[in-house]
Amino acid sequence: MLRMPDGSKLTKEMIDHLPLTCYSKKSNTKVLAAQGLRLSEKTALKVIGVHDLGEAAGVSCNIEYGGSVLVMSITGLDFTGNGIIDSEILEYQEARVEWLKQEERRDLEQGLEKRIQSISLSPIVSRNAPCPCGSGKKYKQCCGKH
Numbered sequence: 001m002l003r004m005p006d007g008s009k010l011t012k013e014m015i016d017h018l019p020l021t022c023y024s025k026k027s028n029t030k031v032l033a034a035q036g037l038r039l040s041e042k043t044a045l046k047v048i049g050v051h052d053l054g055e056a057a058g059v060s061c062n063i064e065y066g067g068s069v070l071v072m073s074i075t076g077l078d079f080t081g082n083g084i085i086d087s088e089i090l091e092y093q094e095a096r097v098e099w100l101k102q103e104e105r106r107d108l109e110q111g112l113e114k115r116i117q118s119i120s121l122s123p124i125v126s127r128n129a130p131c132p133c134g135s136g137k138k139y140k141q142c143c144g145k146h
Contacts, residue, residue, distance in 0.1 A: 005095035028076030
């Protein structure tokens with residue numbers, strides 16, 4: 001059985017290197033787009049804070065973006081290009097994802113529902129309706145593209 005990776009050491013190390021540059025992973029970018037935040041995987045983001053939220057939530061990052069601060073899980077971010085700390089972040093991310101998969105499998109074996117449900121903050125939008133992001137395009141030509 002895998003153990004939940006300890007995020008406290010990584011958190012302290014990341015804090016010593018702030019601000020850090022990162023990029024949103026593709027899966028994270030899609031979730032953000034559905035919530036009206038338009039950025040690509042090539043958009044450089046600045047991490048200005050890091051927190052170890054324990055087993056339930058793992059390590060989260062405060063991201064400065066467009067005059068706002070977003071809180072994102074470290075598993076949805078790509079830190080390639082920050083030097084020595086890259087390997088430690090990647091090691092934590094891989095261990096955290098594996099641990100979450102193991103926990104989900106165990107829950108399903110025990111007949112429990114998923115611990116984390118996918119939550120969409122945006123309303124259901126018709127494909128031909130204007131996109132809620134404000135681009136002026138139809139939803140199917142903008143955030144609704146697959």
